[in-house]
Amino acid sequence: MSAQSPKKTATKLVHAGRRSSQYHGVVNPPVLHASTILFDSLAELEKAGASVPGKVTYGRHGTPTRFLLEEAVAELEGGYGTLCVSSGVAAINNAILAFVKPGDHILVTDSTYYPTRNLCNAFLKKFGVETEYYDPTIGGDIAKLIRDNTVLVWCESPGSLTFEMQDIPAIADAAHARGVKVLLDNTWASPLLCRPFELGVDVSVQAGTKYIVGHSDVMMGTITTATEEDLLTIKKQVLISGDAIGPDDCYLAQRGLRTLGVRLKQHHESGLKVANWLQSRAEVKRVLHPALPDDPGHAIWKRDFSGASGLFSFVMDPVEKTQLANMVDHMELFGMGFSWGGFESLILPSDPAKIRTATKWEEDGQLIRLHIGLEDADDLIADLEAGFERLKTA
Numbered sequence: 478m479s480a481q482s483p484k485k486t487a488t489k490l491v492h493a494g495r496r497s498s499q500y501h502g503v504v505n506p507p508v509l510h511a512s513t514i515l516f517d518s519l520a521e522l523e524k525a526g527a528s529v530p531g532k533v534t535y536g537r538h539g540t541p542t543r544f545l546l547e548e549a550v551a552e553l554e555g556g557y558g559t560l561c562v563s564s565g566v567a568a569i570n571n572a573i574l575a576f577v578k579p580g581d582h583i584l585v586t587d588s589t590y591y592p593t594r595n596l597c598n599a600f601l602k603k604f605g606v607e608t609e610y611y612d613p614t615i616g617g618d619i620a621k622l623i624r625d626n627t628v629l630v631w632c633e634s635p636g637s638l639t640f641e642m643q644d645i646p647a648i649a650d651a652a653h654a655r656g657v658k659v660l661l662d663n664t665w666a667s668p669l670l671c672r673p674f675e676l677g678v679d680v681s682v683q684a685g686t687k688y689i690v691g692h693s694d695v696m697m698g699t700i701t702t703a704t705e706e707d708l709l710t711i712k713k714q715v716l717i718s719g720d721a722i723g724p725d726d727c728y729l730a731q732r733g734l735r736t737l738g739v740r741l742k743q744h745h746e747s748g749l750k751v752a753n754w755l756q757s758r759a760e761v762k763r764v765l766h767p768a769l770p771d772d773p774g775h776a777i778w779k780r781d782f783s784g785a786s787g788l789f790s791f792v793m794d795p796v797e798k799t800q801l802a803n804m805v806d807h808m809e810l811f812g813m814g815f816s817w818g819g820f821e822s823l824i825l826p827s828d829p830a831k832i833r834t835a836t837k838w839e840e841d842g843q844l845i846r847l848h849i850g851l852e853d854a855d856d857l858i859a860d861l862e863a864g865f866e867r868l869k870t871a
Contacts, residue, residue: 486553486669487738494549494731496541506545508728512536538716542724546731547699550689553668553734554681556701558708561727562720565664565684566592568698572660572682573597573631575714579605582627586643587835588613588636590662594832610835614773617647623655632678633662634671634781635774638829638846639838640765640789642774645781649677658707664688664818669741670784674703680711687818688786691733691740695726740820740851744787747854751847754858755791760865762842765790787849788817790827792842796868801826801843804864810852811860817848822857 484492500507514533516522525534531544539547543561551559562568573596577583585597587610597608611622613636623630630652634643649659660680661673667688673681683689685697700715702708745768752766766789767778778785796804805813811824825846830838849857 489549489553490669490735490738493552494545494547494734496545506542506728506731508724509540509542510536510724511540537719537721540724542731543722543727546727546734549731549734550668550683550685550699551701554663554701555672555674556681557704559699559701560708560712560715561685561722561730562698562700562715563722564696565682565686565698566596567718567720568682568684568700569593569662570596571715571718571720572680572700572711573601573629574718575711576629576658576660577601577606580626581605582607582609582624583629583631584609584611584619584622584627585631586611586613586633586636587833588639588641588829589631589633590637590664591832593631593633593662610833612836613641613643615648616644617651619648620651620654623652623657627655627657629658629660631660631662633665635665635767635778638790638827638832638844640767640772640774642767642772642777642781644777645673645676645678653677665786665788666782667737667741667786669737670782670786673701676781679703679707684818685730686816688737688741688744689734690730691737691819692729693816693819693821695729695733697722697726697730741784741786743851744849745784747851747857748785748787748789748849750854751849751857751861752789752791755861758865760793760868761791762794763792763840765792765844786818787822788846789849790844790846792840792844794842796843800868803867803870805845807867808864809860810857811847811864819848820851822850822852823848 514535533540547559547561585608632643632645634645652659658679661678663671663673663681664684664687681701683699685699700711749768752764752769755761755764766772767774768785805824811822813824817823827844827846
């Protein structure tokens with residue numbers, strides 16, 4: 478991209494991370510499979526261990542297929558550089574592990590994605606790293622929780638399942654005043670709807686499995702940093718972990734990236750249409766969607782985000798298990814499964830009260846998370862309406 482002519486996001490999506498002139502004019506970066514890389518001299522071989530951006534030294538360390546995807550994600554997210562790894566969980570694990578050592582203390586939002594909590598409770602604890610969970614709406618008051626041995630604050634905005642918005646700039650100001658890193662799970666927004674580094678984030682993590690890939694057929698994680706120093710720190714951790722992602726997956730992610738803008742517009746529009754309809758239903762107590770004007774986090778969403786994705790939750794009145802099963806087992810368009818971000822709509826009953834430890838989930842009804850895909854929103858509404866009718870017949 479020319480430094481003299483800054484491009485808008487839609488244009489970047491098409492052109493970022495491409496080098497057609499280097500590959501005989503081919504539009505898409507080619508898939509380069511490799512394990513062994515041959516060197517022309519001893520001098521070149523001895524340089525192989527150096528951390529040179531874009532240098533192909535060994536298949537696990539990456540080939541241009543991966544490097545060009547990393548370049549594109551970094552440009553779109555506004556960071557210094559990006560590392561692609563084998564899954565969203567691998568991105569979370571490597572990003573956190575890169576900055577901790579025995580005796581450290583970390584702060585993690587109580588609304589975090591469960592595998593993040595699992596890393597902290599099942600792994601870090603064994604090696605002497607203490608995790609303290611905090612109220613996701615704490616904002617600048619997180620300063621009261623920062624200790625001399627606190628090394629990072631983990632954020633996720635909006636939060637997993639319950640969609641609380643976090644005041645990331647306030648958290649970042651408080652953390653940086655004490656020399657503490659701020660890491661953000663930015664998967665909900667993708668690289669397009671939130672500019673994490675403009676909010677003060679040091680490291681942004683995404684499950685590229687979701688919106689970057691967009692077709693429910695690739696596992697991938699991305700780690701983007703604000704500085705070269707942090708990128709190299711995390712790169713060392715990734716190499717130690719042995720994590721690697723294949724070039725075919727990187728190729729598919731590049732392909733998905735090109736349509737991310739138009740897909741997100743549809744997810745946003747259809748998601749809000751379904752969310753507004755749900756608010757009118759007698760069976761629904763509350764819709765958890767930060768783009769709705771009456772959502773508690775709406776002001777922060779409007780300030781920090783340029784749009785909404787298709788993922789949100791709603792809370793029904795309490796129902797019996799047989800009623801819930803009768804509703805979700807017979808959906809025509811909504812599939813029931815984990816993950817999200819693809820073209821298909823998904824429905825997932827959940828119970829956040831079983832996960833939280835720092836804050837209490839007060840809602841006594843059944844929480845259901847929806848991912849609104851690319852189907853016609855009226856057809857999805859009809860599918861949900863039929864599901865609500867089945868609640869009454871169970």
